[in-house]
Amino acid sequence: MLGPVGAERFIMLFDLKVVFEKIPEILSYLPITLEIALIATATSLIIGFLVAWIKIKRIKVLKPLADFYVSFTRGTPIIVQLYTTYFGIPFFLTYFNDRFGWGLNVNGIPPIVFALVALGLNDAAYSSESIRSAILSVEKGQIEAAHSIGMTGWQTLRRVIIPEAAVVAIPNLGNGFINMLKNTSLVFVCGVVEMTAGARLIAGRSYRYFEMYVSLAIIYWILTLIASRLLVRWERSLRRNERDPKAATKAAALKARRPRRFFSIDRDAGANPDAAVDDAVTAATGAPVRPPVPPPGLASEATEPAAQPVATAGPVAIAEPLDSPPLAADAPPLADKRPVREEVGA
Amino acid sequence: MTTALQLRDLKKSFGSIEVLKGIDLDVEEGQVVGIIGVSGSGKSTLLRCIDFLEQPDGGTITLDDRSFNAAKATKDDIQYMRRHTAMVFQLFHLFKYKTALENVTEGLTTVRKVPKAEATEQAKELLELVGLSDRLDHFPNQLSGGEQQRVAIARSLALGPKVILLDEPTSALDPEMITEVLAVIKDLAQSGRTMVIVSHEMNFVYEVADKVILLDNGQILEQGTPGEVFDSPKTERGRQFVSRINLSANAYKVGDFQI
Numbered sequence: 001m002l003g004p005v006g007a008e009r010f011i012m013l014f015d016l017k018v019v020f021e022k023i024p025e026i027l028s029y030l031p032i033t034l035e036i037a038l039i040a041t042a043t044s045l046i047i048g049f050l051v052a053w054i055k056i057k058r059i060k061v062l063k064p065l066a067d068f069y070v071s072f073t074r075g076t077p078i079i080v081q082l083y084t085t086y087f088g089i090p091f092f093l094t095y096f097n098d099r100f101g102w103g104l105n106v107n108g109i110p111p112i113v114f115a116l117v118a119l120g121l122n123d124a125a126y127s128s129e130s131i132r133s134a135i136l137s138v139e140k141g142q143i144e145a146a147h148s149i150g151m152t153g154w155q156t157l158r159r160v161i162i163p164e165a166a167v168v169a170i171p172n173l174g175n176g177f178i179n180m181l182k183n184t185s186l187v188f189v190c191g192v193v194e195m196t197a198g199a200r201l202i203a204g205r206s207y208r209y210f211e212m213y214v215s216l217a218i219i220y221w222i223l224t225l226i227a228s229r230l231l232v233r234w235e236r237s238l239r240r241n242e243r244d245p246k247a248a249t250k251a252a253a254l255k256a257r258r259p260r261r262f263f264s265i266d267r268d269a270g271a272n273p274d275a276a277v278d279d280a281v282t283a284a285t286g287a288p289v290r291p292p293v294p295p296p297g298l299a300s301e302a303t304e305p306a307a308q309p310v311a312t313a314g315p316v317a318i319a320e321p322l323d324s325p326p327l328a329a330d331a332p333p334l335a336d337k338r339p340v341r342e343e344v345g346a
Numbered sequence: 347m348t349t350a351l352q353l354r355d356l357k358k359s360f361g362s363i364e365v366l367k368g369i370d371l372d373v374e375e376g377q378v379v380g381i382i383g384v385s386g387s388g389k390s391t392l393l394r395c396i397d398f399l400e401q402p403d404g405g406t407i408t409l410d411d412r413s414f415n416a417a418k419a420t421k422d423d424i425q426y427m428r429r430h431t432a433m434v435f436q437l438f439h440l441f442k443y444k445t446a447l448e449n450v451t452e453g454l455t456t457v458r459k460v461p462k463a464e465a466t467e468q469a470k471e472l473l474e475l476v477g478l479s480d481r482l483d484h485f486p487n488q489l490s491g492g493e494q495q496r497v498a499i500a501r502s503l504a505l506g507p508k509v510i511l512l513d514e515p516t517s518a519l520d521p522e523m524i525t526e527v528l529a530v531i532k533d534l535a536q537s538g539r540t541m542v543i544v545s546h547e548m549n550f551v552y553e554v555a556d557k558v559i560l561l562d563n564g565q566i567l568e569q570g571t572p573g574e575v576f577d578s579p580k581t582e583r584g585r586q587f588v589s590r591i592n593l594s595a596n597a598y599k600v601g602d603f604q605i
C-alpha cells in the first residue's frame with residue numbers, strides 16, 4: 001500500500017504551494033469573520049459594562065441574575081451556547097407567535113444574528129469581570145476630586161472612571177477579543193459561512209483539507225498577531241502619562257507627517273480578498289442557509305435532542321458535508337475520510 | 347463683612363461613632379479660617395461634609411443666600427455646594443491621565459461648558475499664579491509633590507469658588523516642598539480669598555488665619571483670633587493642646603520662597 005516515501009510522496013500528501021495559493025481565496029471570507037468579531041465584541045462590552053455596574057452597585061433583583069448569568073455562561077462550553085442560541089431563539093419566537101399572536105418571521109432570522117448573540121453573550125460574561133475589577137481599581141480620590149469640582153455622576157463616569165478603568169481593562173479585554181477572533185471559527189454551527197466554513201468549502205472542491213486547515217491556521221495566527229499589536233499600541237496611547245512631556249509635542253509633529261506604517265500593512269491585507277472573491281462559492285453559501293435535512297456526521301448528532309421545537313432547523317447550513325476534524329464529535333467520521341487522500345494520490 | 351459660609355449644628359456619625367457633635371461655624375467673606383486639633387477630632391470630616399464628600403446627618407448649611415437642611419440635601423443642593431466650594435486634598439488627587447493644564451481646564455470645560463480655548467487661557471493664568479508655567483504638559487506622575495499640590499490649588503481656583511477648602515494640604519509633603527505650597531496659599535489669603543484650612547502647620551495657621559478653631563472630639567473647644575487661641579486658651583484641654591506645640595521650633599520660613 002505504502003508507495004515510495006520521498007519528496008514526491010510528501011507533495012502528494014501535502015502540497016505547501018496549495019497552502020499559500022488558496023490564502024487569498026480564504027481571505028475573501030475575512031470580512032465576515034471580522035464583522036462577527038467586532039460586532040460581538042461591541043455587544044459584549046455594552047452588556048459587560050451593564051453587568052459590571054449591576055454587580056458594583058449591588059442593584060436589587062438584578063444582582064443575583066447577573067451572578068447567575070456570569071456563572072452559567074462561564075460554566076458551559078461555547079459550542080453548546082451556540083446550539084442553544086440557534087435553537088432557542090426560534091423556539092421562543094415561535095412560542096411568542098403562538099401565545100401572543102405576534103407575526104414574527106421565525107425562519108427569516110439571518111444566521112449571523114445567532115452567532116452575534118451567542119458570541120456576544122458568551123464574551124460579556126468574561127468582559128464583565130474585567131470591567132468590574134477595572135472600575136474598582138480606580139482610586140476613590142480620583143472620584144472625589146471629580147465630585148469636588150462639581151462633576152455630576154455621569155460626567156465623573158465619562159471623564160474620569162471610564163478613561164482610567166480602560167487602561168486597566170484593555171489587556172484583559174484584548175485577550176477576550178483575540179479569543180473572540182478564534183471563536184468565530186465555531187459559528188458555522190449556526191449556519192454562518194465565515195473563514196473556517198469558507199475554507200471547508202474550498203477544501204471540499206479540491207479535497208485538499210489538510211492544506212486548507214494549515215492555511216487557516218496561518219491566517220488566524222497572523223490575525224491575532226495584528227490584533228495583539230494594535231491592542232498594545234492602544235493601551236500605550238492611553239497610558240499617556242508615561243510619555244516624556246518634552247517629547248510629546250515633537251512626537252505629535254512627527255506623527256502628523258509620517259504615514260502610519262502599521263496601518264498600511266493592514267490595508268494591503270484587506271485589499272486582497274476583494275480581488276479573489278469566488279462567485280461560485282458565494283452562490284453556494286448564500287443558498288441553503290438551513291437545510292431541512294441535516295447532513296450526516298456532526299449535524300445529525302447535534303440535531304437529535306433539539307430537533308423537536310423547531311422542525312425546520314438544522315444546525316448546519318453549509319451545503320457541503322461536514323467532514324473536517326475540529327470537533328471531538330467528529331472523530332469517527334474523520335477515520336472514514338482518510339481514503340480521500342488515497343484518491344488524491346491515485 | 348458678609349457671611350460667606352455658615353454652619354449650624356452640623357452633625358455626622360460613622361456607625362455608632364459620633365464624629366461631629368453639632369458644629370456652628372461662620373466664615374466671613376475674605377476670611378481665612380484655620381481648623382486645628384488632634385487626629386480624629388473631626389477636622390477633615392467637617393471639611394468633607396461641607397463639600398458633601400460625606401453626607402452630614404443633621405444641621406443647616408448656608409452658602410451665600412442659599413440655605414438648606416444638610417441631612418436632607420437634594421441633588422441640586424449638593425451640586426450647588428460642590429460648584430461653589432473647592433477642595434484641595436491631602437494627597438492632591440490630580441486626574442492621573444491628564445496633564446497639569448488639563449487638570450485645571452477639566453472643571454471649566456466639563457462642568458462650566460467654557461469653550462476650550464478660553465478655558466486653556468484661564469488655566470494658563472492660574473498655573474502661572476502658582477508658579478508652574480513651565481509644567482503645563484507634565485502629567486501628575488512627572489511632578490513633585492509640591493508641584494502636584496500647586497496644580498491642585500490651581501484646579502480648585504478654576505471654577506471661581508466662594509470658599510476654598512484645604513484638607514491638610516501639606517501633610518503629605520517633604521519639608522522643602524511644604525514651603526512652596528504654603529507660599530501659594532499665603533498669596534491667596536492675601537489676595538482676599540475665602541478659605542477654610544485644616545492644617546498641622548501651627549506657625550502657618552498662626553500667621554495666615556484670621557480665625558482659628560480648635561476642634562476636640564467633634565466639638566469646637568476654642569475659637570477666636572490666632573492670638574486668643576494659641577496664646578490664651580480658655581479651657582484646660584485647650585491649654586494642654588497648645589502647650590504641646592512649640593510655635594517657633596518648626597517654623598518654616600514662608601517669606602523666603604519666591605514664586
